Amino acid sequence: MSKQLCQTKDTQFPCHQDEFAVPTFESLGIQTAKFSPTTPSIYFCGNSLGLMPKDVKPAVIRELDAWSARGVESHFNHPDEPVAAPWVDVDLPLLPLLAPVVGALESEVAAMGTLTSNLNALLVSFYKPKGHKTKILFEKQAFPSDYYAFVNLVKLFGYDESHLIQIEVPQNHTYLKTSLILEAIDAHKHELALVCFPGIQYYTGQLFDIETITRYAKQRDIVVGWDLAHAVGNVPLKLHDWEVDFAAWCSYKYLNSGPGAIAGIFVHEKYTKDNSPDNFAPRLAGWWGNNGQERFKMLESFDPIKSALSYRQSNPSVIDVVSLHTSLKLLHAKGGVDTLRVKSVEMTNYLLEQLQQSEFYIDQDDHKPNYGFQVLTPLNEHERGCQLSLLFKPDGLMDKVFGYLHEHAIIVDERRPSVIRLAPVPLYNTFEQVYYVVKRLNEGLDKFKP
Structure with missing residues (x-):
């Protein structure tokens, strides 16, 4: 696809970059004679931290003004009602916006805490070792926080690391096939208390088959939870219909709520609709x-x-909530996840096509030492979100290419020692930007060629 055809695609699939604050050469501290200081960067790092919607700043200032004007009374009598919610219920307007993002009933979601604190809270409630069923199945390459949560959970119950079962990507493969996960569930079905995987693997960008894995495990009487940090706002989800037991996610990636902002949980309604003081599943609790x-x-x-609100422990940060609320309204105003996913698939397919045409592209089946990059992410569009992960060879090349991209205000994410993650986000990225990212990538690889 030429630059001109890219522009045609961008007409077909609108970009909403004007709704976001985009870093520039000047704001990034990059000095070059090639570009004006006000030239915007190309931001392909939404898988790490999404860009700030411009409407977030006035929304946050409104709450600071409320604090200034009425102090504690803003909990029940906000000066900007009905535009703003009293703080005592400030998170409740999020529920009808969050529920469709994850495919849930409003009663099944809550905005609370942070990703790992929420995962820990849910694990304590849903991990119920009994008899021989004491073990947790997850992936060998899980995000470190997830591993720490799992290993300390079994220790809290008096077990050791032998009660963790990890599945590893086979040698000479780049991602974990669903069939291997199902085989592992079958092999350990009599000793598994819990299965917990990421919706999208942070390192490779693989989208797991949530529906199939959940159904397969639950048919064997195993509780199933998901870490959806890289999936929420990225791919369509149907947690209620898939009968997922629980899930946790952060909101600062594809939901663009801000660094470290409030996270969220899903708990299937069957665990909460009959809650009463004398009949509810024990959990970490608060007022x-x-x-x-x-x-x-x-x-x-x-x-x-x-x-799911019953899993909240403390009143939420008002600033966090209004930031997420502002971003969610924008997400839905632009068509929601289902609509944006159509553009996302097209754009990531185009990115892959451009990468495969590079003279430095190494096929996934080529395991000989070489110069260039290999795509770790599944090539099938149904097995990935918007992220493609590139493994650079030989060692040390990634840092050089990463530096070259940054010199040209192309913001991507690196995972040492050798991986760069590219994530064109449909809300604020364009096909033309994909064209330039690959162009600069090839320039960098050519520059450092031995």
């Missing part, structure tokens, strides 16, 4: 999960809300 009508009576009785 914000208690019946709102009773909360301020300060009673020594936990009456859990009959929804």
